Amino acid sequence: MSYFKTLARSFSYALAAFGVISASEADMTLKRALNPLQGGQISPTPIDVQKLCFESLRKISGTFDKERLHRACQFAKVLPGCQSTLGEPIFYFEKLASSSNSAKKILTMSLIHGDETSSGTVSRSWISRLVDLDSRNSWRVIPIVNPDGFKANTRTNANKVDVNRNFPTANWESQAIARWKRSKNSDPRRYPGPSPASEKETQCLLKHFSDFQPDFIISVHTPLGILDFDGPKHLSFPKFSPLPWISLGNYPGSLGRYMWKDRQVPVLTIELKGSEGISRLEEFDRLQDISGTVAIQSDRYLRSKNRRQKPKTKKVQSEARNQARPESVSGT
Ligand SMILES: [Zn+2]
Numbered sequence: 001m002s003y004f005k006t007l008a009r010s011f012s013y014a015l016a017a018f019g020v021i022s023a024s025e026a027d028m029t030l031k032r033a034l035n036p037l038q039g040g041q042i043s044p045t046p047i048d049v050q051k052l053c054f055e056s057l058r059k060i061s062g063t064f065d066k067e068r069l070h071r072a073c074q075f076a077k078v079l080p081g082c083q084s085t086l087g088e089p090i091f092y093f094e095k096l097a098s099s100s101n102s103a104k105k106i107l108t109m110s111l112i113h114g115d116e117t118s119s120g121t122v123s124r125s126w127i128s129r130l131v132d133l134d135s136r137n138s139w140r141v142i143p144i145v146n147p148d149g150f151k152a153n154t155r156t157n158a159n160k161v162d163v164n165r166n167f168p169t170a171n172w173e174s175q176a177i178a179r180w181k182r183s184k185n186s187d188p189r190r191y192p193g194p195s196p197a198s199e200k201e202t203q204c205l206l207k208h209f210s211d212f213q214p215d216f217i218i219s220v221h222t223p224l225g226i227l228d229f230d231g232p233k234h235l236s237f238p239k240f241s242p243l244p245w246i247s248l249g250n251y252p253g254s255l256g257r258y259m260w261k262d263r264q265v266p267v268l269t270i271e272l273k274g275s276e277g278i279s280r281l282e283e284f285d286r287l288q289d290i291s292g293t294v295a296i297q298s299d300r301y302l303r304s305k306n307r308r309q310k311p312k313t314k315k316v317q318s319e320a321r322n323q324a325r326p327e328s329v330s331g332t
Helices: 003-017 023-034 046-058 066-073 117-130 147-152 172-183 200-212 255-261 281-308 314-322
Strands: 093-095 105-110 138-142 216-221 226-230 267-271
Touching: 046 066, 046 117, 066 117, 093 117, 105 117, 105 200, 105 281, 117 138, 117 216, 117 281, 138 200, 216 255, 216 281, 226 255, 255 267, 267 281
Parallel strands: 105 138, 105 216, 216 267
Antiparallel strands: 093 138, 226 267
């Protein structure tokens, strides 16, 4: 152990011994200090982030193109302050549309639940594809929202909080804890946290929402094997045979509740079936193109709905008629 590590260990345990911090806080302080990509005060260098991106994503099983992933990871970045509870950087990849006229901004995330490993296959496949593609939309992808849960293979983060129940929804204070106790029997896997947005991982996502201002959000999970959409209901959803469209509703503190119900930004939840679900790269490509299509349709619908509330013009009337028209499924 290096001199620095020995010093960090002695110091954190001395603080605990003198009662300045608790033993568990001492343990947490030590873990942060020993993290090679230590969050804390030091920002990771781009090389660190590239390496972290490639080394983390290659651990997820399934088919992928190593060389393309390597190239995609060269564009990995971290927003200031975006670290996990234990100080691991939460990296992202971004590819802007070549023409910005009608492009939508789509934010994709996976592994908000750290034990849903195969949800990371979607992000890995999409960033590897985007690196060589002229895309019709602008994409930002956060492959591992909950790196501590991913490492420990737990649904929750290092504070044992379900990050997807920790968003500061309008009904969090009044309902999150009560509903967790009542309908989930205080299931520890679904604990919403001590207060809204108490978790570093949630705070990081809030930074992304304000930095990227997404028009559409995609969150990837396992294992229900469906596509669940929190957004306008009257769209013509393109068929994707491996995963049917089924609406599940949402919870206090969940992403769908926070972005769609409270903010009118549609959220598509992709629930894979697990590692036996979609596996071929063509299926991932098609799923991405379908998602891009639903993003465009949703935006068109919401814009025409907003305009309908203002005095009508011929142009607005024809847009309203076209709002549910299926978009071609290509080009992401
Ligand atoms: Zn999940």
